[in-house]
Amino acid sequence: MRSIWKGAITFGLVNVPVKVYSATEDHDVALHQVHDADGGRIRYQRRCERCGRVVDYAHIDKAWDSGDKTVVITDEDLRTLPAERGREIEVVEFVPSEQLDPIMFERSYFLEPSGSPKAYVLLRRALEATDRTAIVRFALRQKTRLGALRVRGDVLLLQSLLWGDEVRAVDFPVLGESVRISAQELELSAALVDSFAADFSPQDFRDDYQDQLRELLEAKLAAGDAVDTDLTFGREPGTDVEGEGEVLDLMEALRRSVERGRSRSQTEQDAPERPDKRADKARKRASGQ
Numbered sequence: 001m002r003s004i005w006k007g008a009i010t011f012g013l014v015n016v017p018v019k020v021y022s023a024t025e026d027h028d029v030a031l032h033q034v035h036d037a038d039g040g041r042i043r044y045q046r047r048c049e050r051c052g053r054v055v056d057y058a059h060i061d062k063a064w065d066s067g068d069k070t071v072v073i074t075d076e077d078l079r080t081l082p083a084e085r086g087r088e089i090e091v092v093e094f095v096p097s098e099q100l101d102p103i104m105f106e107r108s109y110f111l112e113p114s115g116s117p118k119a120y121v122l123l124r125r126a127l128e129a130t131d132r133t134a135i136v137r138f139a140l141r142q143k144t145r146l147g148a149l150r151v152r153g154d155v156l157l158l159q160s161l162l163w164g165d166e167v168r169a170v171d172f173p174v175l176g177e178s179v180r181i182s183a184q185e186l187e188l189s190a191a192l193v194d195s196f197a198a199d200f201s202p203q204d205f206r207d208d209y210q211d212q213l214r215e216l217l218e219a220k221l222a223a224g225d226a227v228d229t230d231l232t233f234g235r236e237p238g239t240d241v242e243g244e245g246e247v248l249d250l251m252e253a254l255r256r257s258v259e260r261g262r263s264r265s266q267t268e269q270d271a272p273e274r275p276d277k278r279a280d281k282a283r284k285r286a287s288g289q
Helices: 075-080 118-130 185-194 210-221 250-270 275-286
Strands: 007-010 016-022 062-065 070-073 088-096 103-114 133-140 144-152 154-162
Touching: 007 133, 016 118, 088 144, 103 118, 118 133, 118 144, 118 154, 133 154
Parallel strands: 007 088
Antiparallel strands: 007 016, 016 103, 062 070, 088 133, 103 154, 133 144, 144 154
């Protein structure tokens, strides 16, 4: 694994240097969009609506639309914000772990001690002993985030959290109505739940759709139901990504160069003499040269 960034957990005068790693990864098969008529790749262009030109990422800024006005924000503007400069995971409070609602969890990150592990292990054991989770603030990808710092096995796990106003309030009217549940219905429901009771083991579950999609792709490849990838980009098979043509070995390149040189010499010999060259030869013969 490669770390996303290095920083430090800070609370009071305690500083715990850490490396941050993504704790999860996406294993879905990546599918492209192609033209159904010829299999060519579909490209999306970043086209300016004002001048009509296709724009490179290097010339794209961010902007905010207030309705009748648009404010342009450059990368330089964003770098002036404190969150972009921050490399700290700042602990703001320690809360009972059961108070965290799972609906607030977003992405998860493993934290590895950077340098001496003593402060790291001390913080981990303190969280375990008190059964508390540290609520933290940190910055990642130009955004200030709220996070939960908790223990998972022998490591500290940082989970980004939604802000309080990002979780929608819900009130379905039907739930406010009087619903009568008999004792027998409740007993049968409990028995049904008990019949499905088990200890959760994530390894017991697989994404059947992705497995079957891979099998389908492998079967189509084995049956020859595929096209050369270069063709989908509108290139001749065998051309490289840079479009510089077929890669030749040294001997082949030399052979072609010699043939090209011979062809050029023969062409020059077969071409009719220009009038000025004929006149020059005539003058030389008359002067005895």
